[in-house]
Structure formats: C-alpha cells, structure tokens
Amino acid sequence: MPQLGSGTGRNRGTHAGRRTDPRVWSFALREKAGVTRLISRNRITVPGAGKALYDAVMVPASLVMESKMLHGIKDRAERRLTRR
Structure with a gap:
C-alpha cells in the first residue's frame, strides 16, 4: 500500500x-x-445494497479488531517505557 x-x-x-x-x-x-x-x-x-450488510456486520467487527490492535500497541509501548 x-x-x-x-x-x-x-x-x-x-x-x-x-x-x-x-x-x-x-x-x-x-x-x-x-x-x-x-x-x-x-x-x-460501500455503494448500493451492500452498504446495509457492511454497516451491520463489518463495522462492529472492524471496531473490535482495531480496538484490540491499538490496545496491543499501547501495552507494548508502555512496557518498553517501564523497562528503561
């Protein structure tokens, strides 16, 4: 990308x-x-009829995955700070 x-x-x-x-x-x-x-x-x-399905399924799933990813980054960054 x-x-x-x-x-x-x-x-x-x-x-x-x-x-x-x-x-x-x-x-x-x-x-x-x-x-x-x-x-x-x-x-x-998402164009057309697929938007309703995307909003119902993918938006909540994406929110959960992204939240876990960001919390994982936060945890690793804070661990590095405490090791110094």
Missing part, C-alpha cells in the same frame, strides 16, 4: 488497492501536555 503524507506532525496513512479504491486507513501521533496519542481513522465507501 502506498504511504500518504510524511514529515513531522502530519498524518501517515495507507491507501488500499488502486487509487480509485474507496478505502483509506490513516494513523496520526498527537502530543499534548507530555502525552502522545495514536489515532487511527478509516473510511470505506
């Missing part, structure tokens, strides 16, 4: 599939008051 964005303070994202593919997943690191947050956002456009 091609990387979108670069440099300090900008979002980094990936573009799934072809340039015309309606799926985008981006990550951003935000620092405020000495705390850094990893923010994940995704957008998928």
Whole structure:
C-alpha cells in the first residue's frame, strides 16, 4: 500500500488497492501536555445494497479488531517505557 503524507506532525496513512479504491486507513501521533496519542481513522465507501450488510456486520467487527490492535500497541509501548 502506498504511504500518504510524511514529515513531522502530519498524518501517515495507507491507501488500499488502486487509487480509485474507496478505502483509506490513516494513523496520526498527537502530543499534548507530555502525552502522545495514536489515532487511527478509516473510511470505506460501500455503494448500493451492500452498504446495509457492511454497516451491520463489518463495522462492529472492524471496531473490535482495531480496538484490540491499538490496545496491543499501547501495552507494548508502555512496557518498553517501564523497562528503561
């Protein structure tokens, strides 16, 4: 997947599939008051009748998987800090 964005303070994202593919997943690191947050956002456009099925099945499943992924990253990052 091609990387979108670069440099300090900008979002980094990936573009799934072809340039015309309606799926985008981006990550951003935000620092405020000495705390850094990893923010994940995704957008998928599903045309037609498939949208209702996607919304009913894939959105909740994606939310659970993404939440577990982000918590796993958080746990590993915090473990590294306590080992120093």
